[in-house]
Amino acid sequence: MFIVCSVLPTRAVHPGRQISAAMTSLLTPSFDAADVPRAIAQQRSRADRIFRGISFSAAAVSLLIIGSTAVFLTLGARDAFGTSGVKAFFTDSVWNSSLGTFGVFGVLVGTLLIAVVGLMVAVPLGLGLALFINEYAPMRIRRPLTGAVDLLAAMPSLVFGMWGFFVFQRYVVGVAQFFADHLSAIPIFRVFDGEQLTRSGFIAGIVVGFMILPIVTSVARDVMAQAPREQCEGALALGGTRWGMIRSVIFPFARSGIVGAALLGFGRALGETIAITIIVSLSYQPNYRILTEGSGSIAQLIATRFPEAQGLEHSGLVAAGLVLFIVTLIVNLIARRIVSKSRSAH
Amino acid sequence: MTLLEEPSTAIPAAEPPPAVSTQPAAIGDDTPRKVRNVGRTDLFEMAVALCSGVSLAVVLSVVMDWTNPLTLVLWACVGFSVSQWLLVRDRAGSVVATDRLMTSLVWSSGGFAVGILGWMIVYVAAKGIPGLSIGFFTEDMSKVGPLNPGGGAFHSIVGTLQQTGLATLFSVPVGIMTAIYLNEVNGRMAPVVRFVVDAMSGIPSIVAGLLIYTVWVSPDLPIIGKQGFSGVAASMALTVVMLPFVTRSAEEMLRIVPGALREASLALGAPEWRTILKVVVPTARSGLVTASILGVARVVGETAPVLLTAFGSSSTNYDPFSGPQSDLPLFVWSLLKQPNAAQIQRAWTGALVLVSLVLILFTLARVVSNRGARLGGSR
Numbered sequence: 220m221f222i223v224c225s226v227l228p229t230r231a232v233h234p235g236r237q238i239s240a241a242m243t244s245l246l247t248p249s250f251d252a253a254d255v256p257r258a259i260a261q262q263r264s265r266a267d268r269i270f271r272g273i274s275f276s277a278a279a280v281s282l283l284i285i286g287s288t289a290v291f292l293t294l295g296a297r298d299a300f301g302t303s304g305v306k307a308f309f310t311d312s313v314w315n316s317s318l319g320t321f322g323v324f325g326v327l328v329g330t331l332l333i334a335v336v337g338l339m340v341a342v343p344l345g346l347g348l349a350l351f352i353n354e355y356a357p358m359r360i361r362r363p364l365t366g367a368v369d370l371l372a373a374m375p376s377l378v379f380g381m382w383g384f385f386v387f388q389r390y391v392v393g394v395a396q397f398f399a400d401h402l403s404a405i406p407i408f409r410v411f412d413g414e415q416l417t418r419s420g421f422i423a424g425i426v427v428g429f430m431i432l433p434i435v436t437s438v439a440r441d442v443m444a445q446a447p448r449e450q451c452e453g454a455l456a457l458g459g460t461r462w463g464m465i466r467s468v469i470f471p472f473a474r475s476g477i478v479g480a481a482l483l484g485f486g487r488a489l490g491e492t493i494a495i496t497i498i499v500s501l502s503y504q505p506n507y508r509i510l511t512e513g514s515g516s517i518a519q520l521i522a523t524r525f526p527e528a529q530g531l532e533h534s535g536l537v538a539a540g541l542v543l544f545i546v547t548l549i550v551n552l553i554a555r556r557i558v559s560k561s562r563s564a565h
Numbered sequence: 566m567t568l569l570e571e572p573s574t575a576i577p578a579a580e581p582p583p584a585v586s587t588q589p590a591a592i593g594d595d596t597p598r599k600v601r602n603v604g605r606t607d608l609f610e611m612a613v614a615l616c617s618g619v620s621l622a623v624v625l626s627v628v629m630d631w632t633n634p635l636t637l638v639l640w641a642c643v644g645f646s647v648s649q650w651l652l653v654r655d656r657a658g659s660v661v662a663t664d665r666l667m668t669s670l671v672w673s674s675g676g677f678a679v680g681i682l683g684w685m686i687v688y689v690a691a692k693g694i695p696g697l698s699i700g701f702f703t704e705d706m707s708k709v710g711p712l713n714p715g716g717g718a719f720h721s722i723v724g725t726l727q728q729t730g731l732a733t734l735f736s737v738p739v740g741i742m743t744a745i746y747l748n749e750v751n752g753r754m755a756p757v758v759r760f761v762v763d764a765m766s767g768i769p770s771i772v773a774g775l776l777i778y779t780v781w782v783s784p785d786l787p788i789i790g791k792q793g794f795s796g797v798a799a800s801m802a803l804t805v806v807m808l809p810f811v812t813r814s815a816e817e818m819l820r821i822v823p824g825a826l827r828e829a830s831l832a833l834g835a836p837e838w839r840t841i842l843k844v845v846v847p848t849a850r851s852g853l854v855t856a857s858i859l860g861v862a863r864v865v866g867e868t869a870p871v872l873l874t875a876f877g878s879s880s881t882n883y884d885p886f887s888g889p890q891s892d893l894p895l896f897v898w899s900l901l902k903q904p905n906a907a908q909i910q911r912a913w914t915g916a917l918v919l920v921s922l923v924l925i926l927f928t929l930a931r932v933v934s935n936r937g938a939r940l941g942g943s944r
Binding site for chain 1: 672
């Protein structure tokens with residue numbers, strides 16, 4: 220392996236210099252060779268090559284993990300796809316291990332609904348929090364605040380679930396009741412008499428929103444911090460208010476990055492498991508009315524059924540996991556691409 | 566709207582000069598003018614808006630017979646926002662009004678996030694502390710009936726230590742070497758690896774558990790035979806979760822090592838591997854340690870992957886290589902589903918131990934990174 224350091228073609232140089240080069244070559248013919256830049260070949264020592272090999276093999280572990288996830292989950296899912304059919308697996312809402320018929324349509328709908336509710340909570344809050352840390356908060360509390368956001372990210376899903384189920388649900392049911400009373404004209408908020416409002420996708424979605432808040436915040440902060448400072452200061456110097464500056468400089472600049480942040484949060488929300496499992500009562504049927512009891516997510520299905528699963532049902536759960544893997548992978552890659560594009564574009 | 570009464574009381578108060586700055590600086594005065602965003606008028610307006618918001622909420626809740634405090638708070642927020650906007654608009658126009666409104670909203674979203682975190686930690690502490698005892702750390706649950714007193718999380722603490730320990734052992738060297746590959750070696754495959762690490766960081770943790778289940782736990786492997794549920798399987802699943810996190814943050818840490826150090830070392834004739842191991846990595850050491858500790862903090866509370874790989878158990882299993890093992894999240898998880906108060910109490914205490922563990926790891930990371938900064942190393 221070698222690196223060519225400088226490739227200056229002699230003919231492209233300034234004419235005057237060409238003459239002088241010709242003259243020097245007349246005077247000292249040995250310089251002739253010097254005009255063609257020397258290709259600097261770097262022969263790495265054996266130790267270096269071994270070191271590079273080791274570091275590459277470490278990097279290859281990640282490749283291996285992603286590759287084997289795709290391969291082995293597909294292999295493991297074959298049986299379940301075989302007994303219930305690939306198409307039916309996506310369009311049916313059944314989970315019958317003795318008949319071997321599996322369909323994740325219902326929980327797929329639940330997964331998406333919960334994640335969307337989560338986004339409704341996390342995006343405004345996360346943007347506010349990102350602006351707060353970047354622009355509004357006094358310098359002294361910015362570092363502790365960043366620490367608090369990191370801590371929120373490290374809080375176990377389990378603790379979110381327990382808090383959500385035992386504490387938060389008590390209060391948020393009132394909000395759900397308000398929605399049910401006043402917004403029932405909208406189909407997804409419809410509640411029929413006597414239906415429970417606890418253990419619903421709505422409540423789980425809000426808790427999931429709190430869980431994805433840190434990632435939305437940190438990515439949004441990252442992209443907003445890239446906004447050119449001179450333009451921000453210019454906006455303020457022209458007499459703009461702070462909000463005017465944010466709206467006219469930071470938001471247009473960070474728009475695509477914010478979309479990416481929201482998508483990253485969405486990807487996380489799709490994969491949340493334990494908090495949803497604690498809060499929501501699992502239903503295999505799609506429940507579009509998010510305020511009412513019963514919903515579900517793919518991850519919840521796996522965590523709930525796994526301990527009791529036998530034989531073929533394991534394969535069904537692996538198939539569900541494969542679906543989750545593919546969906547989150549696609550969402551994440553799109554999100555990462557948007558974020559890194561918005562970073563490098565400016 | 567009832568709010569319209571308030572602005573009329575507020576207008577006389579708006580007579581003091583607009584409060585963007587407190588005092589005009591005298592010409593030739595060398596002391597810098599203090600730039601303040603919130604003046605006395607703003608504070609007054611906020612106080613009035615707060616009063617009207619709270620009274621709106623109180624009146625509404627009396628009229629509508631609400632008892633839920635969260636609804637009350639939300640209505641107070643709505644009332645506050647609307648009345649603040651109207652108040653400021655009357656004084657300074659709608660542009661400033663929107664600015665003030667957004668300032669309040671942004672501040673409250675900051676307060677909200679901290680509030681949620683604090684609420685959660687305080688609640689877990691309040692629920693968990695009554696169950697704390699020496700026995701909680703020294704006994705396991707193998708001989709404890711559901712209604713009996715006693716018992717503890719010893720088996721889970723052993724499991725947590727072994728599983729996260731092994732996961733750290735797997736993922737920290739691999740993660741740091743991957744970061745070196747990405748940032749120092751920067752080989753041909755670096756973009757691909759970076760892409761894959763990004764992709765991996767988004768994998769739901771339960772999928773990591775399923776992966777280890779399908780490749781390690783369930784199949785009849787050649788040579789070593791069928792493994793079944795075990796602590797080491799759990800640590801592999803945790804590795805899958807932890808590896809991208811460690812890699813990404815280690816890469817960040819390596820990136821801030823000044824290039825001049827590398828060049829100096831290479832110019833002195835040191836080979837690449839020596840430069841990396843003796844100059845770059847030691848410079849970034851405290852950052853790398855911080856990254857690893859935060860990685861542990863991330864996975865110590867993971868339940869889903871462990872459920873699928875270690876399965877959980879109520880007795881102490883010291884051998885991470887065979888047989889089901891519990892750990893703290895699984896301990897909490899299994900007790901949570903049981904319908905009696907004693908078990909739920911244990912679950913809360915377990916959650917408290919878990920949260921304290923995360924807090925301790927965070928503090929540790931902060932201490933390490935601060936010390937690194939003081940010693941003149943990287944962050």
